[in-house]
Amino acid sequence: MGRRGENIRKRMDGRWEARVVQGSPIDGKTNYKYLYGRTYQEVRRRKHAFLQEDSVDIHNSCASLRLREVTQSWLEKKRPLVKESTYAYYRIMVENHILPELGGLTVSELTSERMVAFLMSRRQHGRKRDGGVLANKTVSDLKAILKQILSYARSCGLTDFIPDCPSVCMRQPPVNVLTKREQARVESVLRKEDQPFSLGVLLSLYGGLRIGEVCALRWEDFDFQNGTLKVSRTLSRIPNMDMNADSKTKVVIGSPKTDCSLRTVPLPAPVFRYMQERQRKGEAYLLTGTEKYMEPRVCLARFKRLLRRAGVAEHTWHTLRHTFATRCVENGVDLKSLSEIMGHSNVKITLQRYVHPSLDSKKEQINKLPCSFVSGQNRGQKSRESA
Numbered sequence: 295m296g297r298r299g300e301n302i303r304k305r306m307d308g309r310w311e312a313r314v315v316q317g318s319p320i321d322g323k324t325n326y327k328y329l330y331g332r333t334y335q336e337v338r339r340r341k342h343a344f345l346q347e348d349s350v351d352i353h354n355s356c357a358s359l360r361l362r363e364v365t366q367s368w369l370e371k372k373r374p375l376v377k378e379s380t381y382a383y384y385r386i387m388v389e390n391h392i393l394p395e396l397g398g399l400t401v402s403e404l405t406s407e408r409m410v411a412f413l414m415s416r417r418q419h420g421r422k423r424d425g426g427v428l429a430n431k432t433v434s435d436l437k438a439i440l441k442q443i444l445s446y447a448r449s450c451g452l453t454d455f456i457p458d459c460p461s462v463c464m465r466q467p468p469v470n471v472l473t474k475r476e477q478a479r480v481e482s483v484l485r486k487e488d489q490p491f492s493l494g495v496l497l498s499l500y501g502g503l504r505i506g507e508v509c510a511l512r513w514e515d516f517d518f519q520n521g522t523l524k525v526s527r528t529l530s531r532i533p534n535m536d537m538n539a540d541s542k543t544k545v546v547i548g549s550p551k552t553d554c555s556l557r558t559v560p561l562p563a564p565v566f567r568y569m570q571e572r573q574r575k576g577e578a579y580l581l582t583g584t585e586k587y588m589e590p591r592v593c594l595a596r597f598k599r600l601l602r603r604a605g606v607a608e609h610t611w612h613t614l615r616h617t618f619a620t621r622c623v624e625n626g627v628d629l630k631s632l633s634e635i636m637g638h639s640n641v642k643i644t645l646q647r648y649v650h651p652s653l654d655s656k657k658e659q660i661n662k663l664p665c666s667f668v669s670g671q672n673r674g675q676k677s678r679e680s681a
Contacts, residue, residue, distance in 0.1 A: 310334050312341040362397035368446045382532040387439055391416055401447050406457040470609050472617045479604040490583035498614035500565045502636045505590045505611040506530050510547050514576030521566045522558050545589055555637035
C-alpha cells in the first residue's frame with residue numbers, strides 16, 4: 295500500500311517506489327525521478343539522500359537556482375530553530391504542496407501572479423486524500439511558508455525582491471458550536487458513564503482546552519487548593535523525520551502551541567469538585583487514569599462515539615473549545631480574562647475565531663433595543679379608541 299504524504303508506494307512486483315520532483319516543468323508538467331528499493335525504509339533513505347545531494351550551497355548565488363534547492367536549504371536551517379512538530383509540519387507542507395507545483399521554478403520566476411495561481415489551485419484541489427478543498431488555515435500557512443522561503447533567499451543574496459502576494463479570497467466555513475440542548479445531552483451521557491475519558495470532555499467544555507493539551511494532562515497538573523489546573527504540555531503524533539526509524543510516525547509530548555498557551559486555567563467550582571472526587575495519583579494521565587497516555591486520534595474517535603450516544607451530530611473536538619468561548623461571552627465573562635484562559639496572544643483572536651453567539655442570545659440582545667416607533671403607535675391607537 296502507498297505511504298500517504300511521502301509519494302512512496304509498493305509496486306505490484308514487490309518493490310517500493312519513491313517519486314521526487316526533478317528539474318523544471320516542461321509544457322507546464324512537473325518532471326519526476328523515480329527511486330526503487332526492496333523495502334520501504336531503503337527507498338525512503340534513497341529519497342532523502344537524493345534530496346540532500348540535489349540541494350546546492352545556497353550562498354552560491356546562481357540565476358538558475360531552483361526553488362526546490364532553496365527550500366531544502368531553508369528547511370535545514372529551520373530545523374534546529376523550531377519545535378520538532380513545527381518542523382515536521384513545514385516538511386509536509388513543502389513536500390505535499392509547494393515542491394510538486396513550484397519546485398522546478400527559479401526564484402525569479404516566482405511572481406505574484408504565480409503565487410496567487412498556486413494558492414488558488416491548492417485551495418480548490420489541494421486535499422491529498424481526495425483532491426478536495428483545502429482548509430483556509432492550510433492555504434494561509436502555505437502562503438506564510440512561501441514568504442519565509444523567499445525572505446531566506448533574499449537574506450542569502452539570491453534576490454532583491456520578494457513578490458507581493460495579495461490575499462486569496464476564501465469563503466469562511468461555518469464554525470460549529472454545540473447548542474445548549476446538545477450540550478445538555480452530552481453532559482447527561484458524561485454523568486451516566488462517569489469514566490476518566492469523560493473528565494477530559496468536561497474540561498474542554500468548561501476550560502477550553504485543546505485536544506493535545508487534554509491528552510497530555512496529568513493529575514499532578516491540578517491545584518486542588520486554588521481550584522485551578524496548569525496547562526504546560528501538549529501531546530501529538532507527528533511524521534518521523536528519522537530515516538532509520540521503523541515507524542512512519544511517532545508521539546511527542548512537548549510545550550503547548552505558543553508561549554501564551556502556557557497558562558493557569560480556573561474552573562467553575564462545581565466542575566472542580568467533580569474532578570476532585572475522582573482524583574488519581576499524580577503521574578496518572580487524566581484521560582486514562584493510568585500512567586499510559588491516550589493519543590489524540592484515539593481520543594477523537596471516542597469523542598465521536600460519545601456524540602452518537604448523546605444523539606448529537608458529528609463534531610470535532612475543537613467544537614468544545616468554541617462552545618466554551620461562546621458560553622463565556624453569553625454569560626458576561628470579560629474578554630480579556632477569556633482570552634488569557636484560552637491561551638490567546640490577544641483579545642482579537644478570541645473575538646474573531648471563537649465567539650459565536652447563538653440565535654437565542656442574539657434575540658435576547660436585540661430585544662434590549664428601545665423602539666419608540668411601535669410604542670408611540672400603540673399609544674396613538676389607544677387614544678383614537680378612547681375618543
